[in-house]
Amino acid sequence: MPAETIWEVPEPLAAREVRLDDDTVTVVRRHGNPDAGLRLILSHGNGLAIDLYYPFWSLLADDFDLVMFDLRNHGWNGVGRRQDHNIPVLMHDHDLVFDAIEREYGAKPSVGVFHSLSTLVAILAFRSAYSGLVLFDPPLCKPIGALQELDEAAERAAAMTRRRGYRFRTEAEFAELLSYLPAFARVLPGVRELMAATTLRRTADGDAYELRCPREYEAQIMDYVRSFAPLLDLTLLSCPTKVLGADPTLEYAYLPTFDLSHMLTVDYDFLPEATHFLQLEKPAECVAMLRDFLKTNGLA
Numbered sequence: 017m018p019a020e021t022i023w024e025v026p027e028p029l030a031a032r033e034v035r036l037d038d039d040t041v042t043v044v045r046r047h048g049n050p051d052a053g054l055r056l057i058l059s060h061g062n063g064l065a066i067d068l069y070y071p072f073w074s075l076l077a078d079d080f081d082l083v084m085f086d087l088r089n090h091g092w093n094g095v096g097r098r099q100d101h102n103i104p105v106l107m108h109d110h111d112l113v114f115d116a117i118e119r120e121y122g123a124k125p126s127v128g129v130f131h132s133l134s135t136l137v138a139i140l141a142f143r144s145a146y147s148g149l150v151l152f153d154p155p156l157c158k159p160i161g162a163l164q165e166l167d168e169a170a171e172r173a174a175a176m177t178r179r180r181g182y183r184f185r186t187e188a189e190f191a192e193l194l195s196y197l198p199a200f201a202r203v204l205p206g207v208r209e210l211m212a213a214t215t216l217r218r219t220a221d222g223d224a225y226e227l228r229c230p231r232e233y234e235a236q237i238m239d240y241v242r243s244f245a246p247l248l249d250l251t252l253l254s255c256p257t258k259v260l261g262a263d264p265t266l267e268y269a270y271l272p273t274f275d276l277s278h279m280l281t282v283d284y285d286f287l288p289e290a291t292h293f294l295q296l297e298k299p300a301e302c303v304a305m306l307r308d309f310l311k312t313n314g315l316a
Contacts, residue, residue, distance in 0.1 A: 021206035048082030061132030065091030107141035
């Protein structure tokens with residue numbers, strides 16, 4: 017793919033506000049093929065936005081009804097109260113969004129396709145109405161012995177996030193900054209610019225750009241993750257579930273994931289040479305594995 021690649025997210029076929037509480041809404045958008053028999057419901061990782069994943073989900077648009085949403089205080093959404101930015105509230109939001117999707121677009125077989133933070137939320141708020149789940153690099157904790165490791169990693173990540181810059185003169189300045197970060201070394205050409213376009217907004221004074229999800233909010237979620245990740249048990253899910261992880265031989269870009277010896281009862285694969293941002297690094301490979309999972313389980 018040439019270095020000058022520009023990713024342009026198309027306008028959705030439909031967009032509907034879903035009220036999450038008295039002061040907060042999220043915008044649920046529909047892309048893809050509404051006549052397809054299978055719906056994919058998509059969301060994103062901490063501090064990101066679902067439009068950032070366009071290099072991945074654009075490869076699914078011809079064959080699936082795509083419905084997606086940003087978590088509160090991310091992406092298209094405004095910024096609400098920081099005290100409401102936590103895992104239990106996100107779980108409640110998830111239920112409201114799922115019900116709104118079925119109410120607005122009708123009931124049909126639906127597979128959740130989530131990354132990182134949204135995987136944790138979807139598992140904890142699990143809906144038996146899902147026909148399947150595809151979870152990209154969930155922040156699962158290794159059992160017992162690694163709880164301290166998880167705590168230390170979460171504390172380091174949260175501290176770094178709180179110190180990170182949050183105001184930028186231009187989107188190009190932000191994209192250039194990303195080019196120096198190891199976590200974004202493997203993404204496709206044009207993805208850093210896409211991240212600038214999808215995770216920044218104009219400041220109130222119009223003179224600069226700021227993070228759509230404030231850094232304090234992103235760090236607060238990292239503090240919550242270490243408390244909730246040990247509670248996750250994928251073996252309790254009642255629908256077919258696929259876990260696609262980063263290359264376990266590489267240094268993680270986010271948090272420790274899971275002990276592979278405890279994954280024998282779960283359909284697990286990893287992508288060689290891919291980090292936590294695997295959908296932005298190897299989208300075609302991610303889509304191929306997703307399609308294989310759907311076909312194997314009679315979902316597509």
